[in-house]
Amino acid sequence: MKxxxxxxxxxxxxxxxxxxxxxxxxxxxxxxxLLDLMKLQIEVPQQLVDINGLGLDTIAGAENGGLRFGxxxxxxxxxxxxxxxxxxGVLTRAIVAGASGQIRNRATTAGNLMQRTRCPYFxxxxxxxxxREPGSGxxxxxxxxxxxxxxxxxxxxxxxxxxxxxxxxxxxxxxVHVLGTEGERSIPIADFHRLPGDTPxxxxxxxxxxxxxxVEVPASIGGTxxxxxxxxxxxxxxxxxxxxxxxxxxxxxxxIERLAFGGLAAKPWRVEAAERRGSGTPEEVARDAxxxxxxxxxxxDRNRYKIALAQRTLHAALIDAQEQxx
Amino acid sequence: MTHxxxxxxxxxxxxxxxxxxxxxxxxxxxxxxxxxxxASAETPSESTAKIELNVNGEAxxxxxxxxxxxxxxxxxxxxxxxxxxxxxHGQCGAxxxxxxxRRMNSCLSLAVMLTGSEILTIEGLGRPEDLHPMQxxxxxxxxxxxxxxxxxxxxxxxxxxxxxAAGIPSSVATDVTALPxxxxxxxxxxxxxxxxxxxxxxxxxxxxxDVQEKRG
Numbered sequence: 080m081k082x083x084x085x086x087x088x089x090x091x092x093x094x095x096x097x098x099x100x101x102x103x104x105x106x107x108x109x110x111x112x113l114l115d116l117m118k119l120q121i122e123v124p125q126q127l128v129d130i131n132g133l134g135l136d137t138i139a140g141a142e143n144g145g146l147r148f149g150x151x152x153x154x155x156x157x158x159x160x161x162x163x164x165x166x167x168g169v170l171t172r173a174i175v176a177g178a179s180g181q182i183r184n185r186a187t188t189a190g191n192l193m194q195r196t197r198c199p200y201f202x203x204x205x206x207x208x209x210x211r212e213p214g215s216g217x218x219x220x221x222x223x224x225x226x227x228x229x230x231x232x233x234x235x236x237x238x239x240x241x242x243x244x245x246x247x248x249x250x251x252x253x254x255v256h257v258l259g260t261e262g263e264r265s266i267p268i269a270d271f272h273r274l275p276g277d278t279p280x281x282x283x284x285x286x287x288x289x290x291x292x293x294v295e296v297p298a299s300i301g302g303t304x305x306x307x308x309x310x311x312x313x314x315x316x317x318x319x320x321x322x323x324x325x326x327x328x329x330x331x332x333x334x335i336e337r338l339a340f341g342g343l344a345a346k347p348w349r350v351e352a353a354e355r356r357g358s359g360t361p362e363e364v365a366r367d368a369x370x371x372x373x374x375x376x377x378x379x380d381r382n383r384y385k386i387a388l389a390q391r392t393l394h395a396a397l398i399d400a401q402e403q404x405x
Numbered sequence: 406m407t408h409x410x411x412x413x414x415x416x417x418x419x420x421x422x423x424x425x426x427x428x429x430x431x432x433x434x435x436x437x438x439x440x441x442x443x444a445s446a447e448t449p450s451e452s453t454a455k456i457e458l459n460v461n462g463e464a465x466x467x468x469x470x471x472x473x474x475x476x477x478x479x480x481x482x483x484x485x486x487x488x489x490x491x492x493x494h495g496q497c498g499a500x501x502x503x504x505x506x507r508r509m510n511s512c513l514s515l516a517v518m519l520t521g522s523e524i525l526t527i528e529g530l531g532r533p534e535d536l537h538p539m540q541x542x543x544x545x546x547x548x549x550x551x552x553x554x555x556x557x558x559x560x561x562x563x564x565x566x567x568x569x570a571a572g573i574p575s576s577v578a579t580d581v582t583a584l585p586x587x588x589x590x591x592x593x594x595x596x597x598x599x600x601x602x603x604x605x606x607x608x609x610x611x612x613x614x615d616v617q618e619k620r621g
Contacts, residue, residue, distance in 0.1 A: 119443065
């Protein structure tokens with residue numbers, strides 16, 4: 080690990096001004112991804128600004144019946160919160176589908192959104208990667224791309240975003256509250272993560288010096304909440320395909336209320352046009368919705384399977400919804 | 406030709422470091438497939454920080470380079486080598502300790518960030534003459550072979566039962582509003598952050614279930 084200076088912020092304002100003062104400063108929260116990358120010298124910050132002493136760890140009711148949780152709420156605490164379990168079940172389910180118990184105890188809400196891709200070419204410093212080294216190329220395009228993206232990709236990058244939590248937040252229409260030297264603003268989760276385009280190293284809508292202070296979800300929409308994740312082993316692995324679903328179930332018939340996919344793109348993938356397209360059997364609804372969502376997919380020869388897998392995972396998730404609502 | 410009979414200049418600890426990296430590198434084609442670990446020699450840091458950790462009930466003041474992980478602080482600075490370094494990237498769980506009542510990977514946290522924290526390591530859990538029930542159950546059930554992952558397994562297991570008792574949900578729940586039960590399925594899922602390359606898993610699960618049964 081390269082040397083850095085360590086600074087423990089005393090107030091939120093202090094954190095923002097310290098972060099803005101140095102180009103190569105980074106916020107550290109749980110550190111479960113950042114420290115890993117620093118050990119590999121993929122991240123080489125000159126200064127770490129620790130915000131663990133700032134609180135930002137409360138979960139409280141928000142305007143219009145929503146729920147607001149601080150940037151530093153640990154993944155375990157968010158998943159276990161009674162209101163989240165009862166009214167935003169897809170969020171609890173998504174969080175506990177990710178990482179391990181140890182990591183969820185440490186990892187934070189904001190850090191989860193800010194984590195970097197697990198593309199093996201991003202991690203392999205001998206490989207070309209436009210995210211790690213802009214302009215160097217992308218060895219993943221003709222490489223081992225089985226776990227990489229099929230939607231929203233570019234010739235510069237086919238990495239996926241690894242978060243499960245973010246997929247549920249996308250389905251729930253969350254808003255990310257941020258603070259910078261020029262003040263506060265709110266970013267809809269839909270706009271928070273960026274598609275790669277020509278600049279895959281710019282991953283979020285955060286401006287230099289801005290930090291996440293809280294995430295808010297609007298009032299619960301009810302329904303049956305499902306998170307179904309397909310991965311290469313039963314636990315503690317990143318998704319090949321994941322489905323965050325809120326559905327209405329009426330006997331044998333299901334309706335999609337909200338639907339977002341993980342494992343397919345550089346951000347949680349949601350196409351609103353595929354939602355509420357009518358009711359039907361899980362098979363019919365999955366077929367129709369998947370056709371809309373996967374239109375324009377640009378797979379490699381190695382990850383073409385994700386097109387069929389996405390439809391089947393949605394089908395299975397709709398059956399889960401039926402079983403859960405019995 | 407003369408032979409040099411000096412003992413091999415390799416310590417068990419150095420051997421284990423290499424073996425641990427081998428585990429990470431030989432994983433299936435995933436995110437660590439092409440990782441090349443930078444040389445471990447570190448550029449001297451210009452700054453050190455004074456920190457205070459309460460380890461197993463004992464206050465410890467240390468001067469550390471800010472880069473020092475909690476794991477290295479425990480092993481290299483305090484000399485408590487019961488906490489093991491496997492992958493050093495949060496994937497194997499060998500370094501699991503309990504910080505302020507919660508299990509975490511000590512390799513993925515900087516010691517400087519934890520100043521003022523209470524840390525429980527395997528050395529503080531029980532003594533050879535007075536084993537913690539989880540340690541006794543691992544012995545009884547043969548919950549290990551080489552033993553390298555065992556301190557992490559045991560601390561993770563102790564915390565897992567606490568997490569279940571506290572009602573924290575896991576991904577095996579069909580109803581996330583319900584309280585979890587300490588079933589074998591729950592324990593397997595919750596222990597997935599602790600790898601055992603000897604594959605003592607069935608006996609580890611049996612040991613944890615024994616302790617749970619006695620807890621009632």
